[in-house]
Amino acid sequence: MTHRRWFTPWLLAGPAIVWLAVFNLWPAVNTVILSFTNAKPLGGGRFTGLENYGRLLDDEQLADALLNSIVFMLVCLPLLTVLPLLLALLVQRKIPGITFFRTAFYTPVIASAVVVAVVWGWVLDDRGLVNGLLRQTGLAGSPVSFLTDRWLLLFSAIALTVWKGLGYYMVIYLSALGNVPRELHEAAAVDGAGSVRRFWHITLPGVRPTMILISALISVSSLRVFSELYVLSNGQGGPGGRDMSVVMLIQMYSRGFNGHLGYASALSLLLFLVTLGPMLFLMRLNRKAA
Amino acid sequence: MTTLPTKTTPQGAQDTTEKTKHSKATRGARGFNTPSPGGIAVRYLLLLLVLLLVIGPFLWQLSTSLKGPAEDVYSRTPVFLPDQPTLDNYGKVADTVPVWTYALNSVLVAAVCITGNVVGCTLAGYALARLRFRGARLVLGLFLATLVLPGEVTIVSQYVLVRGLGLADTLAGVALPGSIAMLNVLLMRTAFAAVPAELDQAALVDGANVWQRLWHVGLPNVRGMISVIVIFTFIGAWDDFLWPLIVLNDPQKYTLTVGLQYLNGTFSANPRLIAAGTMIAFLPIVVVFGLCQRFFFRGVEEGAVKG
Numbered sequence: 001m002t003h004r005r006w007f008t009p010w011l012l013a014g015p016a017i018v019w020l021a022v023f024n025l026w027p028a029v030n031t032v033i034l035s036f037t038n039a040k041p042l043g044g045g046r047f048t049g050l051e052n053y054g055r056l057l058d059d060e061q062l063a064d065a066l067l068n069s070i071v072f073m074l075v076c077l078p079l080l081t082v083l084p085l086l087l088a089l090l091v092q093r094k095i096p097g098i099t100f101f102r103t104a105f106y107t108p109v110i111a112s113a114v115v116v117a118v119v120w121g122w123v124l125d126d127r128g129l130v131n132g133l134l135r136q137t138g139l140a141g142s143p144v145s146f147l148t149d150r151w152l153l154l155f156s157a158i159a160l161t162v163w164k165g166l167g168y169y170m171v172i173y174l175s176a177l178g179n180v181p182r183e184l185h186e187a188a189a190v191d192g193a194g195s196v197r198r199f200w201h202i203t204l205p206g207v208r209p210t211m212i213l214i215s216a217l218i219s220v221s222s223l224r225v226f227s228e229l230y231v232l233s234n235g236q237g238g239p240g241g242r243d244m245s246v247v248m249l250i251q252m253y254s255r256g257f258n259g260h261l262g263y264a265s266a267l268s269l270l271l272f273l274v275t276l277g278p279m280l281f282l283m284r285l286n287r288k289a290a
Numbered sequence: 291m292t293t294l295p296t297k298t299t300p301q302g303a304q305d306t307t308e309k310t311k312h313s314k315a316t317r318g319a320r321g322f323n324t325p326s327p328g329g330i331a332v333r334y335l336l337l338l339l340v341l342l343l344v345i346g347p348f349l350w351q352l353s354t355s356l357k358g359p360a361e362d363v364y365s366r367t368p369v370f371l372p373d374q375p376t377l378d379n380y381g382k383v384a385d386t387v388p389v390w391t392y393a394l395n396s397v398l399v400a401a402v403c404i405t406g407n408v409v410g411c412t413l414a415g416y417a418l419a420r421l422r423f424r425g426a427r428l429v430l431g432l433f434l435a436t437l438v439l440p441g442e443v444t445i446v447s448q449y450v451l452v453r454g455l456g457l458a459d460t461l462a463g464v465a466l467p468g469s470i471a472m473l474n475v476l477l478m479r480t481a482f483a484a485v486p487a488e489l490d491q492a493a494l495v496d497g498a499n500v501w502q503r504l505w506h507v508g509l510p511n512v513r514g515m516i517s518v519i520v521i522f523t524f525i526g527a528w529d530d531f532l533w534p535l536i537v538l539n540d541p542q543k544y545t546l547t548v549g550l551q552y553l554n555g556t557f558s559a560n561p562r563l564i565a566a567g568t569m570i571a572f573l574p575i576v577v578v579f580g581l582c583q584r585f586f587f588r589g590v591e592e593g594a595v596k597g
Contacts (some may be wrong), residue, residue, distance in 0.1 A: 008421065008500050009421040009426070010423070012417035015470060016410050016411065016475050017414070020429075020433060023467040024449070024472060027447035028443075031443065031446065087340065093333070095330065101337050101341060104341055105341075106583075107576065107579070110579045111348075111575060112571060114571070119347045119348060122351060122354065123347050131351050132366060132367065165344075166344070172309045220440065224440055226532050251447065251536060268444065269443070272440070272443040
């Protein structure tokens with residue numbers, strides 16, 4: 001479209017381009033630069049070559065963090081691709097009150113991860129609701145230490161991530177289910193296919209692209225976990241700091257007397273590398289859809 | 291929504307299937323997939339079960355926040371309804387941490403982010419979608435490229451930058467980087483691109499300049515996308531934790547999420563107060579959500595949320 005002055009588009013896009021350059025492109029470049037220095041929150045900044053990268057290799061806490069991410073992903077992938085689909089099928093039919101249920105199921109999604117983690121921290125506390133119920137029903141004699149055991153803490157964080165994600169993926173599936181042609185279901189029903197067979201042969205193939213999209217989304221978010229683990233472990237990362245995530249390590253090294261911005265930057269680049277695969281895959285899916 | 295006209299919204303799709311279903315049902319015979327009363331009952335039963343799982347923990351927290359000092363919150367035998375319900379905890383939590391200041395801080399950050407995103411992304415989205423200029427493709431490519439960068443990757447150097455600007459430990463430092471989000475620029479561009487070009491052409495023939503075309507032709511057609519951006523920016527700013535946690539030091543300047551974690555970690559003595567603080571952070575977002583849930587579901591469908 002025409003415009004009289006050559007600079008008009010630059011004037012309009014100007015603020016956004018400044019933000020693009022200053023708050024996105026420059027920090028990306030600077031992350032690479034910082035990763036080769038020993039910059040500290042209080043001084044430093046000398047070029048140290050590959051020292052930070054060497055440190056990545058024998059950081060036991062990082063090894064734990066990566067292991068935690070893998071466990072996160074392995075548990076979340078099956079649960080969060082299947083459960084939200086079942087939930088979407090449950091709320092798909094417009095029966096009276098369904099908007100209320102859909103909205104209610106989405107509430108954990110819009111709540112802050114901090115709120116969710118504080119709420120669950122209280123539910124899973126040694127003296128909390130779950131342990132109260134376990135004791136009352138006689139299922140456990142002594143309190144189960146959901147928040148102080150190395151693995152139970154991780155699985156508690158996973159549980160609340162799944163719980164918080166249900167509604168989000170449910171809505172994505174809901175939109176996919178709406179696009180499965182109804183005629184297919186009708187034809188299959190006429191041919192005598194029961195609802196289970198129709199689910200396997202019509203619904204599942206119909207939402208397959210969505211399942212792939214959701215798997216990629218879950219892979220990325222499993223690597224980006226922070227608030228859930230941070231709040232549940234009160235910033236400590238569980239016993240011996242073994243329940244950290246990569247992002248928790250980045251946060252830990254970005255502040256305070258023991259901070260090391262150079263090392264935190266190297267960790268950031270590692271995070272970038274491991275998320276790049278699923279991220280690019282997502283971009284390709286988006287372009288295909290558009 | 292005017293922005294993605296080719297895409298069938300599930301809402302629309304379900305409305306049509308609903309119509310066919312009803313017409314079949316009224317024809318008398320059990321139409322395809324018409325549920326039996328038993329099936330419907332099972333469905334509601336399952337819905338209620340999931341509802342209990344989803345909002346149960348929130349209700350438990352709400353109930354804890356309303357329990358009086360004499361009540362046992364530790365629940366050797368869990369009690370859901372408070373015996374002596376009281377709002378005292380909501381007053382007392384402010385004596386422990388300045389929770390209302392935190393709420394105000396969160397509102398301020400959200401307001402700056404919303405203003406910045408609406409103005410900045412609308413202008414840039416219009417230029418990228420509607421004006422031809424040298425370098426437009428490169429700029430667009432750079433905006434797109436930032437999407438493969440998870441925010442956590444650049445958070446350290448963003449902190450270094452904000453500190454360099456003298457904005458460490460300030461709310462401005464919290465609000466500034468996110469006040470023009472790259473994703474929203476691209477969303478606004480998509481929205482403007484979907485406005486029929488003939489409208490613009492007609493205005494051009496009538497002698498309208500760029501600003502007039504943006505204001506009178508573009509804006510009225512992208513109001514839906516702007517509402518989506520407002521809502522998601524509000525939620526994003528209100529819920530954000532990692533970035534304000536890194537930027538802020540002074541407990542007086544905390545936003546609600548950081549303040550809530552502070553309360554949770556430091557004063558774990560009285561669960562009633564923590565519960566009250568949680569509700570102060572949680573309820574506003576529920577209200578906003580309840581009021582705008584139509585836009586929410588649309589926004590999610592159109593990919594306004596970055597995974």
